[in-house]
Amino acid sequence: MTDADVTMDLHPMPAAGQVRDWAFPAPERGGLPTGLPVLRCERPGQQLVAVEICLDAALDAEPDGLDGIATIMVRALAQGTARHSAEEFAAELERCGATLQASADFLGARVSLEVPSSRLHRALGLLTEALAEPAFAATEIERLVRNRLDAIPIELANPGQRAAIQLAHELFPESARMSRPRQGTAETVSRIDAAAVRAFYEAHLRPVTATAVVVGDLSEIDLDAMLSDTLGRWAAESGAPALVPPVTARDDGRVVIVDRPGAVQTQMLIGRLGPDRHDPVWPALVLGTYCLGGTLTSRLDRVLREEKGYTYGVRAGTQVLHSPAPDDGIGEALLAISGSVDTAATRPALDDLRTVIRTLAADGLTDAERDMAVQNLVLVAPLRYETAAPVADTLADQVEQHLPDDFQAQLYGRLGETSTAEATAAVVTAWPEDRMITILVGDAAQIRGPVEDLGIGPVSVVAA
Amino acid sequence: MGNPAVNHTGAAGLTATEHRLANGLRLVLSEDHLTPVAAVCIWYDVGSRHEISGRTGLAHLFEHLMFQGSAQVTGNGHFELVQGAGGSLNGTTSFERTNYFETMPAHQLELALWLEADRMGTLLAALDDESLDNQRDVVKNERRQRYDNVPYGTAFERLIALAYPEGHPYHHTPIGSMTDLDAATLADARAFFRANYAPNNAVLAIVGDIDSQQTLAWADKYFGSIPAHDGKMPLRNAELPDIIGTEIRQVIREDVPARALMAAYRLPEDGTRECDAADLAVTVLGNGMSSRLYNRLVRHDRTAIAADFGVMRLAGTPSLGWMDVKASGGTEVPQIEAAVNEELARFSADGPSAEELERAQAQLEREWLDRFSTVAGRADELCRYAVLFGDPQLAFTAVSRALDITAAEVKAVAAARLRPDNRAVLVYEPTGSPEPAVTGQVDPDGADPDGADPDGAGENSAGEDGTRQ
Numbered sequence A: 001m002t003d004a005d006v007t008m009d010l011h012p013m014p015a016a017g018q019v020r021d022w023a024f025p026a027p028e029r030g031g032l033p034t035g036l037p038v039l040r041c042e043r044p045g046q047q048l049v050a051v052e053i054c055l056d057a058a059l060d061a062e063p064d065g066l067d068g069i070a071t072i073m074v075r076a077l078a079q080g081t082a083r084h085s086a087e088e089f090a091a092e093l094e095r096c097g098a099t100l101q102a103s104a105d106f107l108g109a110r111v112s113l114e115v116p117s118s119r120l121h122r123a124l125g126l127l128t129e130a131l132a133e134p135a136f137a138a139t140e141i142e143r144l145v146r147n148r149l150d151a152i153p154i155e156l157a158n159p160g161q162r163a164a165i166q167l168a169h170e171l172f173p174e175s176a177r178m179s180r181p182r183q184g185t186a187e188t189v190s191r192i193d194a195a196a197v198r199a200f201y202e203a204h205l206r207p208v209t210a211t212a213v214v215v216g217d218l219s220e221i222d223l224d225a226m227l228s229d230t231l232g233r234w235a236a237e238s239g240a241p242a243l244v245p246p247v248t249a250r251d252d253g254r255v256v257i258v259d260r261p262g263a264v265q266t267q268m269l270i271g272r273l274g275p276d277r278h279d280p281v282w283p284a285l286v287l288g289t290y291c292l293g294g295t296l297t298s299r300l301d302r303v304l305r306e307e308k309g310y311t312y313g314v315r316a317g318t319q320v321l322h323s324p325a326p327d328d329g330i331g332e333a334l335l336a337i338s339g340s341v342d343t344a345a346t347r348p349a350l351d352d353l354r355t356v357i358r359t360l361a362a363d364g365l366t367d368a369e370r371d372m373a374v375q376n377l378v379l380v381a382p383l384r385y386e387t388a389a390p391v392a393d394t395l396a397d398q399v400e401q402h403l404p405d406d407f408q409a410q411l412y413g414r415l416g417e418t419s420t421a422e423a424t425a426a427v428v429t430a431w432p433e434d435r436m437i438t439i440l441v442g443d444a445a446q447i448r449g450p451v452e453d454l455g456i457g458p459v460s461v462v463a464a
Numbered sequence B: 001m002g003n004p005a006v007n008h009t010g011a012a013g014l015t016a017t018e019h020r021l022a023n024g025l026r027l028v029l030s031e032d033h034l035t036p037v038a039a040v041c042i043w044y045d046v047g048s049r050h051e052i053s054g055r056t057g058l059a060h061l062f063e064h065l066m067f068q069g070s071a072q073v074t075g076n077g078h079f080e081l082v083q084g085a086g087g088s089l090n091g092t093t094s095f096e097r098t099n100y101f102e103t104m105p106a107h108q109l110e111l112a113l114w115l116e117a118d119r120m121g122t123l124l125a126a127l128d129d130e131s132l133d134n135q136r137d138v139v140k141n142e143r144r145q146r147y148d149n150v151p152y153g154t155a156f157e158r159l160i161a162l163a164y165p166e167g168h169p170y171h172h173t174p175i176g177s178m179t180d181l182d183a184a185t186l187a188d189a190r191a192f193f194r195a196n197y198a199p200n201n202a203v204l205a206i207v208g209d210i211d212s213q214q215t216l217a218w219a220d221k222y223f224g225s226i227p228a229h230d231g232k233m234p235l236r237n238a239e240l241p242d243i244i245g246t247e248i249r250q251v252i253r254e255d256v257p258a259r260a261l262m263a264a265y266r267l268p269e270d271g272t273r274e275c276d277a278a279d280l281a282v283t284v285l286g287n288g289m290s291s292r293l294y295n296r297l298v299r300h301d302r303t304a305i306a307a308d309f310g311v312m313r314l315a316g317t318p319s320l321g322w323m324d325v326k327a328s329g330g331t332e333v334p335q336i337e338a339a340v341n342e343e344l345a346r347f348s349a350d351g352p353s354a355e356e357l358e359r360a361q362a363q364l365e366r367e368w369l370d371r372f373s374t375v376a377g378r379a380d381e382l383c384r385y386a387v388l389f390g391d392p393q394l395a396f397t398a399v400s401r402a403l404d405i406t407a408a409e410v411k412a413v414a415a416a417r418l419r420p421d422n423r424a425v426l427v428y429e430p431t432g433s434p435e436p437a438v439t440g441q442v443d444p445d446g447a448d449p450d451g452a453d454p455d456g457a458g459e460n461s462a463g464e465d466g467t468r469q
Helices: A069-076 A086-095 A117-132 A138-156 A159-171 A194-204 A223-229 A282-293 A299-304 A343-363 A367-379 A388-400 A407-417 A420-430 A444-454 B009-013 B058-065 B077-084 B106-125 B129-148 B155-163 B178-183 B186-196 B212-223 B273-286 B292-300 B333-350 B354-372 B375-389 B394-403 B407-417
Strands: A028-031 A037-042 A048-055 A099-105 A108-116 A211-216 A254-259 A265-274 A311-322 A332-342 A437-442 A459-463 B017-020 B026-031 B037-044 B088-093 B098-105 B202-208 B248-254 B260-267 B304-312 B319-327 B423-430
Touching: A037 A388, A048 A117, A048 A388, A048 B354, A069 A099, A069 A108, A069 A138, A069 A194, A086 A117, A086 B292, A086 B354, A099 A117, A108 A117, A108 A388, A108 B354, A117 A223, A138 A159, A138 A194, A138 B292, A138 B304, A159 A254, A159 A265, A159 A332, A159 A437, A211 A223, A211 A388, A254 A444, A265 A343, A265 B129, A282 A299, A282 A311, A282 A332, A282 A343, A282 A367, A282 A407, A282 A420, A299 A311, A299 A332, A299 A343, A311 A343, A311 B129, A332 A343, A332 B129, A343 A420, A343 A437, A343 A444, A367 A407, A367 A420, A367 B077, A388 A407, A437 A444, A444 A459, B017 B212, B026 B212, B026 B375, B037 B106, B037 B375, B058 B088, B058 B098, B058 B129, B058 B186, B077 B088, B077 B106, B098 B106, B098 B375, B106 B186, B106 B202, B106 B212, B129 B178, B129 B186, B155 B248, B155 B260, B155 B319, B155 B423, B202 B212, B202 B375, B260 B273, B260 B333, B260 B407, B273 B292, B273 B304, B273 B319, B273 B333, B273 B354, B273 B394, B273 B407, B292 B304, B292 B319, B292 B333, B319 B333, B333 B407, B333 B423, B354 B375, B354 B394, B354 B407, B375 B394
Parallel strands: A037 A211, A254 A437, A254 A459, B026 B202, B248 B423
Antiparallel strands: A028 A037, A048 A108, A048 A211, A099 A108, A265 A332, A265 A437, A311 A332, B017 B026, B037 B098, B037 B202, B088 B098, B260 B319, B260 B423, B304 B319
16 A cells, blocks of 8 residues: 555544344235235335235146146236236236236246236236136237247257256256256147146136235225225135145266357356255355355355456355145255356366365354354345335245245344354255266367366266 | 326425535435435446547446455455445446445445445555456456357447447447457556546435434545545547438347347437437337237237337437347248338337327336335436436436326437437347247257346346446
8 A cells, every 4th residue: 555545534444333123024914705815014115016926836736748838827817818808918017007927936836016006906906817817818828839939049048047957957857847947848838728728727726725915005005905806806616735746856976068169158057955944954054155155255256256257256045946834844945056157267167166165164164254144144134125026025935935924034033043163064064075966058178178187077068 | 297106296205415525526315214224326427438449348347446445445345344234235337427336224324435435535555456357357257248158148239339430439338348358457447546536526325214414424524535636538529410320230140049130229318308208119119018019029920039129328428229129930030120110110100199108107107116116226316317417306306207208209209210210230140050940849958047046146246237228
């Protein structure tokens, strides 16, 4: 430092002020006469209301050979109803200033609505039409199928998506739905027609196995009256929730290269299976994973990005895939480390990554690291949940994962009670150095030899 | 006025106060006590438009260096201190400005101010070749990841280069070229800081659960002694005629999965009624699932997988309307282009229907509500209007102005601007096969949007601005 570079008055770093009270919002649980459970949560001042509908139509429920039908079905809900054509429906939603998104995954299907509170009533009416009276016109289903077929090659050309598909294929047995792409393959999608979509809808969409979550500024709204006039009109026969079998995964250490000749970067995706949120280890796993690769100052980026410059960022994280109620068995989550490195850095980056993991296993996390992770994860909550949508999303996640409604609220306290040793044990158990499956989407001609020389298990190459 | 979802008169209860320190730093404060969080946002009036030939990407590379420590903050301390305090942070660079922001639990506001002041005043005390070389590599990998290694990744860069002529300050994008990134020196970085990172070239907005008097006192304490300085290079002339005058066209043969038709239209500058009208025109044509292009190309003709049209607002030069259509199956581009031309011509002749205008205004209003629903979003908007238009209060009335636009104004701007002689066209033709794969016979391994996006993943750090659609 030179004096010439400091021309201002320097002050010592200020101390924190008094922490202001904040708690994760507690939802009120109720239900409609049709059996639809409703979670509501008042968030003063949030004029954009978020509505989540959790549907018991997970990918495991898809009939054999029709992978992708859950996604097509849930998207088709908004493509025309008994009262509106597909075009009119989209126009009516946009007239409300609303957005409606639909997706299907291993934990269930989801329809998400966001709308200014003054137009909630109208938008809930449209949402109800979509759920209760979808048209599933043959022409619309054909269009969705064709659109999906067009999208597949575009997704395959994206290195991150290509890596995720390959990882699922390598991890899970062929018989498991989880081994195959969420939205199906060209072969399975092209078999989907309107009759199959309607059959899937009738088999799986019913209020008693669904849940509605409504979050936002509801102070000016008679939500009960509004719901009874809208979602209350959705009725169907009763039915039991589907049970999804547990899944196993391979963990023999090896490398699969998805060949993209000429690629200037290698997309890395390293995966394993871990526990779901019901497991008592969860808070320790969250802390340990954050310390390993949650942010730019975590162990991986400290070396791979901020010391070596190999990457724009490498992240470690978890994604729950299966989460039955505790009486119905044990769940699983995908543990993943992902990032892109320039092609020439592929071998040194993998080498450094393993050194980071080995060092973590040998020396453990420091108390300072653990403390910082707790501080960040706990204190960031008021910010993360400032608006309605993330609150609704977390409440819906809890429903899908058969967790208590106060799971997230309790998690903050549990994170604070987790020791450095527990966080270390969780992350070290999660990432045994020699039992990781590594997917590399990149130029095989350039990276295969160097990666083989690393000696991290057999290396195979597949076409992109 | 349209049919608003909320009462925007009096800015829905939001207010902001303005202050100026003796060194020229402008402050904008806005109290909101709903949630115990406080957003700190600084806009420096410098972006890629200020860069000179041979040094493209310098503003963005420099933004990364702002996270590498200053006199009292070592290494990655800025990130560590903010995250350890429960805050979130980042910085972004666009054509017209560079911004930095920390959103903190309210009790840690003072820390964020101290950190921002330390780097505004003393960055050069810590800046060295090691940081520069490291962040140069990081930025080059950012460029590879976001542009060079993904299909269509360089489309935006190419369209910009077509739409703004050689030598124009907006001819290149903030990410810069690999050659120029390699060429940047420590001397360049130091000169860039001295020229642009002055209190009198910045606006600081603080929004949220704050005490304005106390916040003002802290701002004065930490920023007040940073000397004002003037060394900014004058902006190069960015004036352009309203209309390009002739269609510019480039065909790219690349290994992409589908044919694509993209176009950039020259539109009115931000801050004008005409720009708001153009935004509405483009929204009616190509934003959402009930737009004219979506209905025509995706629903009816089934020639396209997706059809999007959006506006990148620019204050210092004409804005850009960016259209992006990906072809379905074996559809050829001329077929799509003819339909697009027909739809644009029809719209320019007839203007929007009352229902279309209502929908477009409802969508813009929802987007505005979304931006304003967070303290960070509000702080950023206040900075934007202060830096680019000299008046932060304009942020609160932006949506009222958009709702005030008439169908006649939308029609007029469409007729004047959405013409073939006012666009740059970029066509993608895949190299893989002479004919794109026939649907139903594509790679059997399928696809999904997984991209393993696990929870707990934090910021991806100092990134380039999302100036793309």
